Amino acid sequence: MSQSVPRRRAPRNSLSAELIVDRALSLLDDKGMEAFSMRALAEELGVGTMALYTYFRGKEELFHAARDRVLSTYQPPCTSGRWDEQLRAVCLSMYELFTGQPSVLQLLAEGQAEGDFADAASVTMERVVELLRGSGLDRQAAARAAGTVIGFTIGSAMRQVRECGKEGQLTAKTELLRRRFAALSPERHPALTDLSPELTVAREDGPGQYTFGLDLILCGLRDLAAAGATAPQS
Incomplete structure (x- = not known):
């Protein structure tokens, strides 16, 4: 032995x-x-x-x-261009930080439990809010927009880290999704079965899915700012 x-x-x-x-x-x-x-x-x-x-x-x-x-080593990028272009760069930078070093997300979550998450994230939060306020959005819309882009970024990064955390884990989940689509009835689920190849590819491409979703959010925010900078009423 x-x-x-x-x-x-x-x-x-x-x-x-x-x-x-x-x-x-x-x-x-x-x-x-x-x-x-x-x-x-x-x-x-x-x-x-x-x-x-x-x-x-x-x-x-x-x-x-x-x-x-x-x-302490991370600073949100200060780029030139329109407010939405700069905000996009900040969000992509956050996503890359979180997915490139999974420990960051874990440590931030631990810090949130201790009550110091806001302090740790304040530099990036300041930049996001500054850009949104400069877009022309009103106060309520800017606050909701900040929560949306930051929440989407953190949630997307957590999903990417969780699903790619172990070798072969993402491949196994993708294969399971492919089998589930294949088992669907085309009569009952014609849209799903028709688009299943593209849905499977999108499921595999975490960064691409995040970028697509971020651009959708920014498109909506640009329209909102142009329409009068007022958040939709619930």
């Missing part, structure tokens, strides 16, 4: 807060929040668990430092 190779321990005095945060972000990206623990992180670093508490009092403090690390 083969024996497992013991994990090589980190060299003495090589541990630092920066290294711990870096490895925590990598572990969150690879394994997700559910599999994260201080013990698992210590194993990744090749140190005893108690060594981590020299730098961070607990997981919450470590998460806060990791969140600050990522967000």
Whole structure:
């Protein structure tokens, strides 16, 4: 019976807060929040668990430092052009940040539970609201529009991260969708069966689906601003 190779321990005095945060972000990206623990992180670093508490009092403090690390390096793009073109660039930048580093979404969700999500996201929120107010939308419409574009961006990124989190996971889900479409009756569902190839491709293309939806939202906002900048009444 083969024996497992013991994990090589980190060299003495090589541990630092920066290294711990870096490895925590990598572990969150690879394994997700559910599999994260201080013990698992210590194993990744090749140190005893108690060594981590020299730098961070607990997981919450470590998460806060990791969140600050990522967000401190991110700035929403300041591009030229019309307000909608600039807003599109900001939203695409957020989507790329979230999908490129899945740990960001997890850390923001954790921060929301602690009550500091608004502070962490304030720079991007400020830019989004600034652009919407500059579009000519009234206050109520601008507020609703901000919630719409940010919510759509976060939700789309979460879906993309969830479905592409494991190798082969998206392929399996796409194949399941294809089989479900194939099982439908053309008589009862003529529209679905006719468009099933395109629906399946759209399901696979998360970034393309997000961009298409974002452009639809921006198209509606442009029309709303041109029509008098008043949000539709419920």
